Amino acid sequence: MQINEFIGNDIVTGQIEAAMADGTVPHAVIIDGAKGTGKAALAKILASYCICTGDKRPCGCCPGCIKASHNSHPDIFTTDGNDPGGLSIEVIRNIRRDAFIMPNEAPSKCFLLLNCDKMLAPAQNAFLKILEEPPAGVMFVMTVSSANMLLQTVRSRSRIYSLLPPEPEQTAGFLSQKMPELSYEDILHTATICSGNIGKTIEMLRSGGEEAARLADDIFAAIASGKEYDLLVQTQRVSSGRPFAAAVLDIMTENAAQCLRASAGLPTDSENAELIASKVSRGRVLMLAENISRAREILQTNVNLNFFSTWLSSVLKL
Numbered sequence: 001m002q003i004n005e006f007i008g009n010d011i012v013t014g015q016i017e018a019a020m021a022d023g024t025v026p027h028a029v030i031i032d033g034a035k036g037t038g039k040a041a042l043a044k045i046l047a048s049y050c051i052c053t054g055d056k057r058p059c060g061c062c063p064g065c066i067k068a069s070h071n072s073h074p075d076i077f078t079t080d081g082n083d084p085g086g087l088s089i090e091v092i093r094n095i096r097r098d099a100f101i102m103p104n105e106a107p108s109k110c111f112l113l114l115n116c117d118k119m120l121a122p123a124q125n126a127f128l129k130i131l132e133e134p135p136a137g138v139m140f141v142m143t144v145s146s147a148n149m150l151l152q153t154v155r156s157r158s159r160i161y162s163l164l165p166p167e168p169e170q171t172a173g174f175l176s177q178k179m180p181e182l183s184y185e186d187i188l189h190t191a192t193i194c195s196g197n198i199g200k201t202i203e204m205l206r207s208g209g210e211e212a213a214r215l216a217d218d219i220f221a222a223i224a225s226g227k228e229y230d231l232l233v234q235t236q237r238v239s240s241g242r243p244f245a246a247a248v249l250d251i252m253t254e255n256a257a258q259c260l261r262a263s264a265g266l267p268t269d270s271e272n273a274e275l276i277a278s279k280v281s282r283g284r285v286l287m288l289a290e291n292i293s294r295a296r297e298i299l300q301t302n303v304n305l306n307f308f309s310t311w312l313s314s315v316l317k318l
């Protein structure tokens with residue numbers, strides 16, 4: 001990824017781009033921001049700048065940049081504070097020693113210290129020694145949820161870049177290129193719920209599948225139990241997002257097909273389907289299946305999701 005491909009945070013990326021252009025990128029950088037704001041992605045761009053042998057660094061196409069993009073450059077050292085023993089004092093001492101060894105192949109070397117939130121004071125103090133007198137051509141990039149988690153002495157020797165989530169429209173524009181199978185409107189809806197946070201939006205879009213399957217089962221269990229209040233509670237959960245609601249209805253269509261099989265006396269692997277079929281007539285099961293397919297059509301209109309979920313509970317009652 002190039003700095004101009006980074007989404008949002010125009011002031012920060014502008015400052016970094018300018019520093020890269022005139023060769024004034026600081027030797028120690030702290031990138032802070034909430035989870036999912038792109039701290040690691042920005043840290044990697046800075047690491048690529050360090051090892052790039054192209055003209056306009058990072059060029060993105062020299063052998064160094066290509067290795068960096070595959071996380072296999074021998075002069076980029078990554079340590080993650082979330083790994084067991086990640087940023088312990090021993091690890092920091094090793095970094096201090098390694099920093100004085102010449103780079104393997106790049107003009108300089110870069111140490112990425114990711115997720116420094118749990119880095120204890122003794123480790124930070126050990127790290128401080130090398131920040132005070134860094135070897136030439138070595139760069140340190142730290143990421144942390146808030147720079148205040150780091151000692152003042154570490155902060156004062158580093159340049160701090162603070163990241164904010166991009167605008168939901170920027171996130172949606174970026175993700176609609178990465179996820180062409182989803183519509184821009186659906187992605188924008190999820191990005192808005194996630195306040196533009198790219199990581200959270202991706203997570204929600206991707207995790208939709210599993211969660212949707214669970215909810216579809218819960219809704220069918222509520223239909224089978226005949227408890228109207230339970231059904232209302234479960235169907236309310238589809239209002240969390242349009243792509244999610246669509247995924248739930250897709251799975252419910254499968255479940256309805258199981259009910260139809262059960263009511264025709266055919267074997268199914270769904271207890272809920274068997275129970276529903278034993279309670280009501282085949283005509284009523286057919287109506288249930290029809291109402292689910294109607295719900296899928298209505299969801300494609302601009303219906304308000306809260307009204308939609310309440311309506312859904314009313315048409316799913318046996």
Ligand SMILES: [Zn+2]
Pocket residue numbers: 051052053054057058059060061062063064065066
């Ligand atoms: Zn390059």
